[in-house]
Amino acid sequence: MYEDALSHLKNADPVLRKIILQIGDCKLQPTKNHFAALMESIVSQQLSVKASATIFRRFLELYPGKRYPKPADVIATSDARLRAVGLSRQKFSYLKDLAKKFESGVLKTRRFSRIADEQIIEALTQVKGIGRWTAEMFLIFSLNRLDVLPVDDLGFRKAVKIQYGLRNLPTAEKLRKIARPWHPYCSIATWYMWASLDSMPAQLK
Numbered sequence: 001m002y003e004d005a006l007s008h009l010k011n012a013d014p015v016l017r018k019i020i021l022q023i024g025d026c027k028l029q030p031t032k033n034h035f036a037a038l039m040e041s042i043v044s045q046q047l048s049v050k051a052s053a054t055i056f057r058r059f060l061e062l063y064p065g066k067r068y069p070k071p072a073d074v075i076a077t078s079d080a081r082l083r084a085v086g087l088s089r090q091k092f093s094y095l096k097d098l099a100k101k102f103e104s105g106v107l108k109t110r111r112f113s114r115i116a117d118e119q120i121i122e123a124l125t126q127v128k129g130i131g132r133w134t135a136e137m138f139l140i141f142s143l144n145r146l147d148v149l150p151v152d153d154l155g156f157r158k159a160v161k162i163q164y165g166l167r168n169l170p171t172a173e174k175l176r177k178i179a180r181p182w183h184p185y186c187s188i189a190t191w192y193m194w195a196s197l198d199s200m201p202a203q204l205k
Contacts, residue, residue: 002026005146005185009192012181015163016189019196026188031142034109035102036068038138042094042129043087058085071099094129101127117145137201140187149186151175155201159193 006026010017031037043059044052062081063069069077074095082092101107107127112120117139124135133152139145150156151172160170160178170178182189194201 002188005188008185009182009189016192019192023192023195026191028144028191030144033068034142035071037142038098039095041134041137042098043091055086071102074099075103097128112143117148145187147184147186149179150190156190156193159197163193163196
């Protein structure tokens with residue numbers, strides 16, 4: 001699926017070549033249900049993998065007979081029921097804001113295939129609780145956009161520090177310099193950096 005990207009990266013960067021040969025195929029797969037993916041990202045913020053999985057499972061159990069609720073379902077769910085499954089007031093307010101923007105058409109993910117990464121980030125960050133980092137993770141893990149470089153991600157920075165033998169965590173400027181040969185496949189290179197240290201963003205494992 002990513003043959004061109006892997007060929008490019010192995011030829012462009014000897015550090016990545018070694019990592020790719022060790023890890024094997026890139027496992028990125030697109031996510032069809034964008035609403036569900038964004039809900040899970042919001043629920044998992046600042047929680048451990050185990051805690052976020054438990055709360056998201058309990059949240060989904062509020063909607064029997066459905067794999068995932070629709071935006072209208074979330075809007076109609078009382079705050080008390082959302083609080084009862086372990087969601088904080090802040091988290092369920094974010095989920096309802098996301099649902100309202102889907103339901104009203106303010107957020108139209110169907111058009112994402114036709115617009116640029118930065119336009120998608122701009123659209124997503126209109127939602128309460130979604131910042132640039134969450135939007136970049138959505139681009140990489142849900143849309144499989146190929147050339148995203150999440151310079152603020154701590155796991156990525158740690159991986160680059162170790163793999164390139166740096167004394168300190170790299171700055172955004174340093175990361176962009178290292179990543180120049182990776183274009184137009186920065187997302188794939190980033191995935192391999194995460195995988196090299198098992199530092200994949202917690203909610204995305």
